[in-house]
Amino acid sequence: MGRMIATNSSRPALGVLLVGLLCVRAAAAAEPSIHIVDAWARATPPGVETGAVYCKILNHGGADRLVDARSPAAHGVEIHASVSENGVVEMRRIDALPVDAGASVELAPGGTHLMLVGLAAPLAAGAKVELTLVFAVAGEIAVEVPVVDARAPPAAHEHEHEHHAQ
Secondary structure, three states, X not given: OHHHHHHHHHHHHHHXXXXXXXXXXXXXXXXXXXXXXXXXXXXXXXXXXXEEEEEEEEEOOOOEEEEEEEOOOEEEEEEEXXXXXOOEEEEEEEXXXXXXXXXXXXXXXXXXXXXXXXXXXXXXXXXXXXXXXXEOOOEEEEEEEEEEOOOOOHHHHOOOOEEEOO
16 A cells, blocks of 8 residues: 555656646747847958948847857957947947847947957958857857948848847
8 A cells, every 4th residue: 555655646746747847848949039130241341350240139038138249250259339429439349238128139330230350351242151149048049141242222231031049
């Protein structure tokens, strides 16, 4: 009889374990919360050692922060914000870019952007740049960024590429 009691008392524990595993699996399969859309990089002339990447960060989940980025196309990638003081606009490196819950953040020319520092080669129109964005909560998101000629008509900057946390 003692054996029967042990077996019966372990059934609720097994049920709790199975429900827990199902919840973990469902969370892992859930739709990612961070999406990167409309990414593009500006083509650079020969001899220029920096480039810029722009995109929209859409957050369908809780608050997060872009804390790092890297690319094989450059020695380093920095998050920059344009700040205006006394009529002078300066770019300043920032440690992290907050992305509020349910919000979107646009990285655009003249504003916040990603600076590719120490380019391995000029960014040529038509090429693609591999970029990994690192978020505090969502983790790493790989993005393939098309390089465009910024002097081209605006239609050249419209992209239907979307990348998200995995």
